[in-house]
Amino acid sequence: MSHPxxxxxxxxxxxxxxVAPPAAPPRPPLRTPSRSNRSRLFPAPAVSGRAELDAESPxxxxxxxxxxxxxxxxxxxxxxxxxxxxxVSGTAAVSGETTGTVVMTAGNRPLVGxxxxxxxxxxxxxxxxxxxxxxxxxxxxMGIRLADGSVVTASSDGAGPTVxxxxxxxxxxxxxxxSASRGDSSSAVHAEFGFEVAERFDFLSRxx
Amino acid sequence: xxxxxxxGNAALTAENPGLDEVVxxxxxxxxxxxxPQSELTAMALLLGADGKALSNEHLVYFNQIESAxxxxxxxxDDDDDExxxxxxxxxxxxDTIMFIVYVDPDVRGxxxxxxxxxxxxxxxxxxxxELVRFDxxxxxxxxxxxxxxxxxxxxxxxxxxxxxxxxxxxxxxGVAKDFDVSI
Numbered sequence: 209m210s211h212p213x214x215x216x217x218x219x220x221x222x223x224x225x226x227v228a229p230p231a232a233p234p235r236p237p238l239r240t241p242s243r244s245n246r247s248r249l250f251p252a253p254a255v256s257g258r259a260e261l262d263a264e265s266p267x268x269x270x271x272x273x274x275x276x277x278x279x280x281x282x283x284x285x286x287x288x289x290x291x292x293x294x295x296v297s298g299t300a301a302v303s304g305e306t307t308g309t310v311v312m313t314a315g316n317r318p319l320v321g322x323x324x325x326x327x328x329x330x331x332x333x334x335x336x337x338x339x340x341x342x343x344x345x346x347x348x349x350m351g352i353r354l355a356d357g358s359v360v361t362a363s364s365d366g367a368g369p370t371v372x373x374x375x376x377x378x379x380x381x382x383x384x385x386x387s388a389s390r391g392d393s394s395s396a397v398h399a400e401f402g403f404e405v406a407e408r409f410d411f412l413s414r415x416x
Numbered sequence: 417x418x419x420x421x422x423x424g425n426a427a428l429t430a431e432n433p434g435l436d437e438v439v440x441x442x443x444x445x446x447x448x449x450x451x452p453q454s455e456l457t458a459m460a461l462l463l464g465a466d467g468k469a470l471s472n473e474h475l476v477y478f479n480q481i482e483s484a485x486x487x488x489x490x491x492x493d494d495d496d497d498e499x500x501x502x503x504x505x506x507x508x509x510x511d512t513i514m515f516i517v518y519v520d521p522d523v524r525g526x527x528x529x530x531x532x533x534x535x536x537x538x539x540x541x542x543x544x545x546e547l548v549r550f551d552x553x554x555x556x557x558x559x560x561x562x563x564x565x566x567x568x569x570x571x572x573x574x575x576x577x578x579x580x581x582x583x584x585x586x587x588x589x590g591v592a593k594d595f596d597v598s599i
Binding site: 234238271272274279314332 | 436437449450451452453454455457472477478479480482484485486487489500502504505520521522523524588597598599
């Protein structure tokens with residue numbers, strides 16, 4: 209007499225000694241990607257190789273690296289006015305004359321100034337700069353040189369001095385060419401673009 | 417604290433179970449000068465298995481203080497630059513995090529590492545306790561203007577640190593070329 213074969217189901221319970229401890233829940237990330245101001249900028253042409261700014265295409269934007277490496281040089285500027293993020297302002301002329309306050313960086317270089325006959329911006333400290341205005345001659349173009357060799361030519365067809373406005377937005381440089389309508393004095397050009405240079409207040413030499 | 421020499425490595429996570437975040441500090445002293453002096457800049461590059469940067473979004477320095485996924489972040493730009501690495505959330509595509517320091521190529525006397533002393537890189541826990549440190553030798557070569565200080569890299573499922581100390585005479589441009597960063 210045969211007996212039916214009874215197959216028992218394999219045990220689903222592992223021996224207690226072989227039970228793995230429950231895995232700890234993964235730790236959440238320390239940070240979530242922050243939304244940069246850059247993501248909210250309106251589109252603007254990027255600078256690559258040789259570019260031109262004029263009345264038809266007045267704006268260009270540098271990328272993060274080009275905005276922060278080496279020196280931005282401007283050829284053809286006769287004067288530059290700046291305003292730092294601390295609202296320190298001043299001007300420098302190609303003749304060597306300065307007004308207001310020169311912002312010195314940790315590397316002992318002016319944040320904005322002249323290097324020979326070229327206006328220069330120290331890009332290692334770009335985040336200390338809020339804006340700058342390069343003033344050229346009437347109807348004359350300016351050349352903007354970047355550390356990677358890129359050159360941006362800025363020209364205007366207005367009657368007044370050609371100007372290049374440099375804005376720093378979240379570490380990114382934006383360049384805009386324009387023509388000043390009031391070229392009768394430096395301060396008038398500055399005022400037209402919203403710059404007002406504060407006189408230096410020297411506590412030590414002031415009469416009491 | 418363990419001090420290692422160029423080429424040496426340290427098994428960070430294997431020897432420190434539970435370690436899932438490190439702070440990498442890079443420091444140096446520049447010989448003071450009355451005139452323009454070297455401006456050193458620390459940068460972390462997130463590299464794939466091919467040794468190339470995944471993109472320009474995958475580098476971290478003073479002007480881009482977080483990687484695209486925020487796992488690597490710049491903490492400070494003071495005397496010692498500090499970069500925080502959330503090891504547990506570094507994307508799988510990142511095989512190596514390279515820590516470099518370059519001399520900013522300012523046209524007004526950029527300088528070189530010849531004027532730099534006491535350069536070092538250290539890996540520490542969040543609370544500041546040091547895991548490993550590498551003190552770089554003084555460099556006499558006045559042409560050296562960028563240096564690979566060290567790297568965090570994956571080894572199987574663990575993270576290790578290697579001290580490098582490899583110099584460049586071609587500055588950031590040479591570094592960018594080697595690691596496929598577009599500048």
